[in-house]
Structure formats: C-alpha cells, structure tokens
Amino acid sequence: MSPTRAHRRDLAVHAAAKEGLLDPDETPLAAFVDLTGVRESARALLAAWPAGLHVRHAFAAKANNLVPVLRLLREEGLDCEVASPGELAQALAAGFEPTGIVLDSPVKTRKELAAALALGVAVNIDNFEELTRVDELQAARPSTSRLGVRLNPQVGTGAIEAMSTAGLTSKFGVPLADPGNRARLLEAFAFRPWLRWVHVHVGSQGCPLELMASGVAAAVAFADEVNRNRPGQIEGIDVGGGLPVDFTGDGDGLTFADHVAALRAAAPSLFDGRYRIITEFGRSLLAKNGFLASRVEYTKSAGGRAIALTHAGAQVATRSVFAPEAWPLRILAYDRDGRPSDAAPVLQDIAGPCCFAGDLLARGRELPRLTAGDLVVVPDTGAYYFTTHFAYNSLPAPPVYGFQPGDDGTVSFTLLRPAEELPESSPGTVPTVR
Numbered sequence: 001m002s003p004t005r006a007h008r009r010d011l012a013v014h015a016a017a018k019e020g021l022l023d024p025d026e027t028p029l030a031a032f033v034d035l036t037g038v039r040e041s042a043r044a045l046l047a048a049w050p051a052g053l054h055v056r057h058a059f060a061a062k063a064n065n066l067v068p069v070l071r072l073l074r075e076e077g078l079d080c081e082v083a084s085p086g087e088l089a090q091a092l093a094a095g096f097e098p099t100g101i102v103l104d105s106p107v108k109t110r111k112e113l114a115a116a117l118a119l120g121v122a123v124n125i126d127n128f129e130e131l132t133r134v135d136e137l138q139a140a141r142p143s144t145s146r147l148g149v150r151l152n153p154q155v156g157t158g159a160i161e162a163m164s165t166a167g168l169t170s171k172f173g174v175p176l177a178d179p180g181n182r183a184r185l186l187e188a189f190a191f192r193p194w195l196r197w198v199h200v201h202v203g204s205q206g207c208p209l210e211l212m213a214s215g216v217a218a219a220v221a222f223a224d225e226v227n228r229n230r231p232g233q234i235e236g237i238d239v240g241g242g243l244p245v246d247f248t249g250d251g252d253g254l255t256f257a258d259h260v261a262a263l264r265a266a267a268p269s270l271f272d273g274r275y276r277i278i279t280e281f282g283r284s285l286l287a288k289n290g291f292l293a294s295r296v297e298y299t300k301s302a303g304g305r306a307i308a309l310t311h312a313g314a315q316v317a318t319r320s321v322f323a324p325e326a327w328p329l330r331i332l333a334y335d336r337d338g339r340p341s342d343a344a345p346v347l348q349d350i351a352g353p354c355c356f357a358g359d360l361l362a363r364g365r366e367l368p369r370l371t372a373g374d375l376v377v378v379p380d381t382g383a384y385y386f387t388t389h390f391a392y393n394s395l396p397a398p399p400v401y402g403f404q405p406g407d408d409g410t411v412s413f414t415l416l417r418p419a420e421e422l423p424e425s426s427p428g429t430v431p432t433v434r
C-alpha cells in the first residue's frame, strides 16, 4: 500500500533532518510540498466530475504560485486562474497556453486588460466601468479571449467575513440584486454578443457548500435568462473555488465529490450539458500537501507558561498570527532527528521570530515538551502560507522543497524555490536622502 499523507510527511521530516535541509545555522526554517499528494489531489478533482461534461479546472495560482507546482498541475491536466500580472507571468512560465488561463481581479489596469485580450487569456469582467474599457479594446481589435462577467449573487457570507465575496456589499462582481442591476446586465449581454460567460465565486474558506451552491444556482438562472432571448449566447459558467479545508486533522474533510453533489442538488441543469464549466480551486488542492518545519532555537518559561522560540511566525503564517481564531493551525513536535517526539506533553506557546509579542503560531497548546534543536512542523500550509511571504523584519522567504517517497522508503527532494537572499545594501546603489 502506498503511504498515507501523514506517513509521507513523517518520512520527509526525518529525511530532511538527516540530509541537513534543516541545518540549525543555515536553514533553520524550510517549507515542503508533497508532490505525490498534489498529484493525488488533482486527480481527485478530475475524477469528481462526471465524464462527458465539458469541465476545465483552473487552479487558483494565488494559493501556491511556485512555477514548478503550477507546471506539475498543468501536467496533471489543470488550467490556471490568475489575479495579477505577476501570477499571469508565473502561469505562462509554467507553460499554460493563454487559452488555459483565466484572469480574475477586481482592479485590472487598461494595460493589463489590453495585454490579456491580445494574448487570448480568458477574462472575467468585474464591473460596469471595466465593461466599458473592454468595449473600447474590443472596438479597436476584437479579441479571441473568452469573456465573461463576474456576478455577485449576494447570497450571504460564510464564517470568515474577510474571505466572503457574496455578501450584500462585497467589492467583487456586479451585485445582481441591487436595484436595476439585473436588467442593466441583461441589456449589457444583449448588446455584446462576445460576452459568453458568467463567473461566480462565493468565497474562500468558511463558506458552507450550500452557500457556494446557491451562488452557482443564481449564476445558472441568470445565464438561462440571457439564453432564453439569445439561445446559446452564454456558453459557460465559471463556478469559482472555495471548497473549505479541514485544518483540525489529517482527514480529508469535504471532498470535491461533496462539492459536485451540492451543485447537482442546487443547480441540476448545470449537469445536463448545456453549459461548459470552469472551476477555480486553490486551497483544497494544495493546503494539505505542504508543511513548514522549523528548528526550536530556544525554550523558556514566562509566568508559568512554557514557550518555544522558533523561526516560523508571521512571515510565513501571516493570517494565523493576525487572525488566530479564523486560521488555527496544528503544530506537530519532532525531535532533533526528525522523529515524532515522545516527550511528556505540556502546555506551550509556539512563538515565531518577529519582533512583536503577538507573533505566536499557537497559544497554550498541549504538545510534547520541546527542547532547543527539536523540530516543530506546521502541517496544512501548502496553500496561502509560505508562498505568500510577509517581509516583516526583513525576514527572508524560506527555501521550499518538493518531496517524493520512493518504494524503498527513501525520500527524494527537489528544490522548488531557493531561500531568499538577505537584502543587500551595497552603498553604490542606495539613494541618498538629504
């Protein structure tokens, strides 16, 4: 039997410690991507959708923008969703065809839009002003891009306000239920035969499946309405991403099949073949396939609380440090050789290296007592953590290794991103301020 994800992680931590990838002086902090797990997740997504439907799955690059990871997902048959010129460049570097890239962002400049339309990248238009801009570009030179409009179905918010994009006053998309908007948008489609898609993304983490599905149902109802007057104008629905991840354990949590079942219940006509479909998952493909590992530099006790001082803090786990209730992370204790620790458990704070008191990855967590040189591992950080570095204290982004256990239990590592060089200040290039 092939090893489970948790077993692969244990193998990788031990091998990384043995091979010096977590050298106490050189790289006390490193990140790891389970390449076997990434492939398994991509295949689970592909398998969850019924054969025969025209479905493409665009990975949301903001979840993990490492070009080798994007390339791996492309090789597994995925497309790519990007939300900035930087992510677009990364997707192209990973070898995605422009027709396999979807550009979503609420704030595209005229130049970015023109470049995307010239390349043939699919674009979801966010608002009426952007639509006017696209009109101008289309008049100058009609694009082959798939063009759609992002709807805000205003179906409500999930557990994390900051991640919810379908509230009444969300900044994303055209709010469909606002007075006059539905008619205005129907008219916009009537005058623009090149508008062929609708897009909806209800939120990211914390949104129940039923809420996500009700947003998609609203998009399908709108598309049906357009097509009643102009049969076939809307050819596809981009249903967004947002499948929540279970951060409490090594189980699978909600699956892509659960998502398909929820959509089938809320919007059955999505499955009768009348529309092409695009999905845009990020977190659910990558979160569980990555972890951070840090040496414990020191331990101390303060006011009766045991504290382990590590190198993993707000620079690699920004959301968890600043909004710990919304983004709890597990912490796993390993000894200095990378074996799961068997020390007696004690309540501990796991602190990071940033110079502010709140830089804690975990507070009062019962864990095997850590000592200097031990390793702490932070699982489920393959999406939106070490790939969205926060440059506080000029702390460098850690190296990222891909890993794959072989049949004999040995683990092979591939460098996916080198450690960031410390910022240099060679006097010749530094501006002088008077």
Ligand SMILES: *Cc1c(COP(=O)(O)O)cnc(C)c1O
Binding pocket: 060, 062, 063, 081, 104, 201, 203, 204, 205, 240, 241, 242, 243, 280, 281, 282, 283, 284
């Ligand atoms: C962030 C985002 C996604 C991905 O969300 P996940 O929660 O990572 O699946 C998909 N589509 C859009 C438009 C997004 O902004």
